[in-house]
Amino acid sequence: MQLPKSNLADIARWSWHGACGVGSAELLAEKLGVEADCYAVEAACASSMAAFHNAIRALQSGRYDVVITGGIECATLERDLVLCGAQMMLSATRIRPFALHADGFTPGDGGGLFIFSKEPMLNEPMCQVMAISGSCDSRSMTAPDPEGQALAMQKTITQRNDITPDAIQYIETHGTGTDLGDKAEAISIAQHYHRTEQEPLVLGSAKYNFGHCFAGAASISLAKVWAAFASKQLPPTPILGELNTGLALEAIPATVLQQSERWPIHTTTQSRHAAINAFGTGGINYHLILTYREHS
Helix, strand or coil, X not given: CCCCCCXXXXXXXXXXXHHCHHHHHHHHHHHHCCCCCCCCCCCHHHHHHHHHHHHHHHHHXXXXXEEEEEEEXXXXXXXXXXXXXXXXCECCCCCCCCECCCECECECCEEEEEEEECCCCCCCCEEEEEEEEEEECCCCCCCCCHHHHHHHHHHHHCCCCXXXXXXXXXXXXXXXXXXXXXXXXXXXXXXXXCCCCCCCEEEECCHHHHCECHXXXXXXXXXXXXXXXXXXXXXXXXXXXXXXXXXXXHHCCEEECCCCEECCCCCCCCCEEEEEEEEECCCEEEEEEEEEECCC
């Protein structure tokens, strides 16, 4: 039985429906002139990655052939500052991921949209999603749980046997610049990315460049990794002071670059490999593994 469409008001950017998540998706589809299923997801600071996860699962199941997905954080409001300030999350100066005496994050706004497809759409180098998964574990609404984060990494890594953890050369971390958050993430990374003879794992955080863009954070991270792939350069995350020795990065070993370096091709796979972390309030944890392979 075919049901009639509901009689909704016209979508516009100044209307409530146009400004909410699903309305924004519908407005985008309308402006692009495409007929599409439009929906929004909410996963706090991991919202963009939750959208990626839904899109990739939909492609894998054959539900769609192409998906436009991503996340955007609109301009920071007084409400955001009050909420984060009450939770003692904000830096007194500016966000400094991995730095000694890092005291919180700086809010930002921004994001991005991406096209995911089952098959390559262009005859040029493309970024390929190798695996994605998540978990939902936390110690409280605001305290990160290293075990929950490590579980998301484990579930992602075990999806593939052709990309081992020691093949990952760069991890774009959640990297909020809070002492508790940075330490928890370093602990979780060490559980699955410990290496013995390979070059140190490079860690970075786009929040150094853009602040914490909340719902748009993972979109910013994906755009950064894609740009790094395309430029063949490992991106830096300047410390602005001393490295936080409490992160115990030497046990992985991992390093935080202070200036960009050439991104070498992995000798075994003949490709470049990266991973992205996205963690949300309440323990919504995601991990994504990407590969960039150039055409011969």
